[in-house]
Amino acid sequence: MPEITYREAVRDALVQAMRENEDVFIMGEDIAEMGGSMGVTQGLLDEFGPERVRNTPISEMAIVGAGIGAAMAGMRPVVEIMYEDFLTLSLEQIVNQAAKHRYMSGGQLKVPLTIRTQGGAGWSPGAQHAQQLEAWLVHIPGLKVAFPSTPEDVRGILWTAIHDDNPVIVFEHRLLYPVKGEVPEQLEPIPLGKARTVREGSDVTVIATGPLVHLSVDAAKAAEDEGISVEVIDPRTLQPLDEDALVASVQKTNRVVVAHEAVTRMGFGAEVAAVLQYKAFDYLDAPIERVGAKFAPLAFAPVMEQFIVPNADDVLAAIKRTVGK
């Protein structure tokens, strides 16, 4: 199997979808000549031209809103919001419009819009360029939310998102773009709502998203040295959520850690913990541990940023607490 970066995987999904279907086009800030602030869309302008690779003004409400209108008119737009911090500017369009047109119309409309965005700490961008806001959007009925962590996953999930008839927000992570991974020769669509068992284990289940998937694997290896067998599961899609896969794992291990880079309070892990205490209460042998960012905006100084954001040691410590070590 070929090995490509996460960045190349995103690009490949876009390219293949655009080659396959004229209705797919992309728009966003600096995505054409510059190829996107993260370099994801490099080369697309050359292949598809300015009608289908559209540089926009700095205008997040209009970017998302125009995507909604084009989607309702029968196209399959993919819009890029450069940083998920800037999703806040387009939130009205996402929450009140994209998520609700189908419902308010009593099923007459569909909004096949994909919103790609990215964020993530670890490079001192400060408080307005690295937040993890995925939980906000999981709270909105009518939206689907994905947070793929590997090249294979992001390629297959983005493809599915583009072809889904609902608004789908795909969260990417800044630090994952250069990460390499094997992908199938042919693009294989990955259904939304299917978790992936990253690593099997029998003592503790770590349910992690984004970069924490990779850090949790590191933590799992360290735990193994101490005789603790750790299973790592990546839900990949946060809405719909593959509750069955999570419950099945907990029935096996009886202990759970949820881990994400977003702030712990009201984070996605809180929902996972609630689902599991209800659906797997009798199987739980320890309180569910939560790993996430401390409750502060992201600081600039690297030492403070590192202090706020969770790392593999934090996951390991949480794993050990669940087994009383």
Add this chain to the structure above:
Amino acid sequence: MAKVEKKRALNDKTLREFMREMLLIRRFEEKVEERFRAGDLPGFLHVAIGQEAVAVGVCQAMDDGDTFASTHRAHGHTLARGTSPNAVFAELYGKIEGCSHGYGGSMHLYDVERGNMGANAVIGGGLPAVTGAGLAYKLRDEPRVALAFFGDGSTNIGTFHESLNLAQLWKTKTVFVCENNHWAESTPGWQHSPVWDDMSKRALSYDMYSIKVDGQDVEAVYEAAHEALDYARSGEGPVFVDITTYRMQGHYIGDPQVYRTKEDRESAAAHDPIVRLRERLELSDEEFDALDSEAHEIVEAALVFAQNGTDPQPEDALKNVYA
């Protein structure tokens, strides 16, 4: 900015049809008000009494295949575009037979078959979507236009400016119809906008072609809308239609309008578009009464239809969340 000078000669037969539509909207709105005050209707409602010529003039100028976004004050636009009064009234009663099947209500009337892509209860909320739909029509080289109705109050929100900028930049097939009734809910134009009495100045700053028109003159509205739609359809770019109109009632049904002087209300009433068209057509009392009775009958039948409609099952609330 352009003034509409050369009018298409609309014959009396056509104008009579416009009168029929305007009377239907007026009587519909009055009935809605009556049933709301009687406690029949859930939610809250906004009627467009005084603005009927805008709805009819613009909607009559649209072609099949054109689409539009409306506002919280949507009954008139929806009826004028051909959605049956039965389906609109049934929606106000929250019935399955409603044009949004009970999922939307007064502020979220939809009728996709007739191009109604949704009435929006967020001020300016629908403007980006008509920009995007107009882009789609352009990309696909379709002879269609996406049009947005909005009030003067919308011209201060970010979506308005972002949409006009993007639409003009990309020359989308979009028409922006500003119904300037000089009120943003209870706040008068002079308190909310430095260009409250000439909204076309907003278009000017985006280098967008604009047309100014008297919204109480249905014929003039029709001509202006037609010109705007033709222009946008041709791919020349979007058009801003600056329509001066009058809201003869409060912001919502039951609004005591403590913020409004008696003189202002009287002035609005003096600009009744139905009276104006009646004079233009030189209708006798008998002729007018005949048209009016017809409107009353249609509305009464719509009310009966709505009241006898089917309530959704509570659990239907979980349908249509996803496609």
